[in-house]
Amino acid sequence: MHEWSLALSVVQTVDRWAREHNAEVKRVVLSVPVVSQLDLSILREAFDMLKMDSRLEKATLDVKVRSPRYRCRACGYVFGHEEVSSQIEALVGKYGEEYPLHLVPELLPAFVKCPRCGSHDIEADLAIQVEEIETI
């Protein structure tokens, strides 16, 4: 269900921007980190419902699911998502659908350890961002 509140944030934010710039939006590119495990079909469905009566009425949503590089600030090890995916899966199993990184990806260091040294001091780009807005 979190996909709906996220879609609402995107529609509202972009709609305000479009009104300020007196523009109609054709395409929105949203970038989300893979750890958030968003259901993209629900996200699109929500976007298409919520965009009615806004400057995004004719807009399509492109979602880029990025797999960030993680860096351990303790030992310097740089690693990819595949090296911590088992930790994430365990987390999903424990919490169920509303697992914390679904809602707040930036909590990642609280739950994921460096595969080399075990530190939680992990750096990664986890922000949810509107990367691009194309207008008509």
Add this chain to the structure above:
Amino acid sequence: MRPLLERARDNLRGREVVAVMSGKGGVGKSTVAALLAVGRGNTALVDLDIFGMSTPRLFGVVGRLHEVEKEGIRPFEVGGVKLFSLGGVVGDRYVVLPGANEGGVVEAILAFADLRGVDRVVVDMPPGMGEALLALERVARFKPVLVSTPSAMSVKVVSHLAEYLVERGAKPAALVLNMAYVECGGGRVYPFGRGDDARRLAERLGAALVELPIDPELESYVGRIGEYRGPAYRELLKAGL
């Protein structure tokens, strides 16, 4: 463009935001925040003190997780308060988090909290002056309520926080002096000193000084703080906070 930052701003717009802050931990900040929220109606308490995790304990919701619906995070309705807590996102577990991530976490909670029907939002901030404070400044104008104990150390640290807030145009509304005295045989005993430093600080700030008694009964309300109407609660109410 960061949709969560924008949404957090939208979500708090038009609502009174009371930020309960302290320079250091262990001064009873979460208790004060809870007492500023209970029994008031149309009030939400947003617990951003991810390191203390006292709020879930005070309200007896330790380990419970928030449900998320289309409109966002559903509050725990407990003791007449709509409670949103990071504890309700992470559950009962320790949290270690790099400072840089704290801002994003604050934004996300404030963006997704379903605040329908809420006029007043009491925010329990983590102690100190770090990323969470900067994040709150990014999303809302707020009324700071500072919490300290009478100890010179605690007052000193809170005075730095106060100076910063004044400089930022967010003048503290009140300095709450927690554990100020004990009612004893019709008189007051001041076990940690008379709080002269705190009084001077409050005067300098033009803020109300609210002295809260040590109430031994309060401990028995841990887990059901929403029912507490004892002297600490009444003093805060009397101060109009």
